Amino acid sequence: MRGRTWLGAALVLGAQLRALWLAAAVEVHTAGEVVALNGTNQRLKCTFSSSSPVSQQLAVTWNFQPEDLSPHEPVFYYLKEPYKPHSGRFKERVTWDGNIERNDVSIIIWNLQPSDNGTFTCQVANLPDVYGTIGEVRLRVVQKVNFSEIHFLAVAIGSASVLMIIVVTAVIICRQHRRKARDKRIEVADAEL
Numbered sequence: 001m002r003g004r005t006w007l008g009a010a011l012v013l014g015a016q017l018r019a020l021w022l023a024a025a026v027e028v029h030t031a032g033e034v035v036a037l038n039g040t041n042q043r044l045k046c047t048f049s050s051s052s053p054v055s056q057q058l059a060v061t062w063n064f065q066p067e068d069l070s071p072h073e074p075v076f077y078y079l080k081e082p083y084k085p086h087s088g089r090f091k092e093r094v095t096w097d098g099n100i101e102r103n104d105v106s107i108i109i110w111n112l113q114p115s116d117n118g119t120f121t122c123q124v125a126n127l128p129d130v131y132g133t134i135g136e137v138r139l140r141v142v143q144k145v146n147f148s149e150i151h152f153l154a155v156a157i158g159s160a161s162v163l164m165i166i167v168v169t170a171v172i173i174c175r176q177h178r179r180k181a182r183d184k185r186i187e188v189a190d191a192e193l
Contacts, residue, residue, distance in 0.1 A: 026050045026124045026132030033138045036112050043097055044137050045106045046122035050129045056080065059125045060098070060105040064090070066118040075120065076107050089115065112141045 027049045036042040044062075060078035075090050077083040082096035090109065098105040105124060109116065122135040 026126050026129045028122055028124055028133045028135035030122055030135035030137045032136070033140070035140045035142060038112060038114060038141050038143050040112055041108055041110045042112055042139070043106055043108050044120055044122075044139070046098075046104075046124075046135050046137070048103050048105060048124040048126070048132075048135075050103075050124075050126040050132075052126055052129050054100055054103070055127045057125075057127045058100060061121075061123045062094075062107055063121045063123075064116075064118055065121070066115070072121075075109075078105065109139075112139075114141050114143075116141050 029047045029049075031045050034042060034044065046060075046062075057079070060076075062074075062076040063072045064075045065072045073088050073090070074085055075088075076085065076094050076096070078096065078098070084094060085091050093110045095108050095110070097108045105122060117140055118138075120137045120139060122137070124132065
């Protein structure tokens, strides 16, 4: 009886380990939030990692959820090759910019408009890894770029660099001027002797 208990436990453990192996998931990585200027083009970056090698049956689905929470819209699909949408707001405005060999499934949205504000989702299925995280990119299309803290920091660093160059140049000029004056005094002192 005791042998059957061990055998049953081993079978259950084997089934659980197999289920865990089959449940290996695709992890999707995105930028999270992107701010873009109205009328420009924007690359929506999406990469993935999988416990399995990249399959010939790799499928990528991009969808869009507008800010007004109207129904989601298909944006792009990839299965062995890229498929652009045949209708909808992104028809003729989206192109594939990914590289499957580098686990990159990014797209570019052309001629951004305020109506493109919303959340883009990127989902990847890489057989046998069909389940996994769904990447989200929240896009905000703005009329003009705000003067952010990063811009302020860049200006401050640039100004400090220019100031340092001016100070170093002034120090070098002063030293050269002092040397010339000292050399002149030495020449005058030698001439008097």
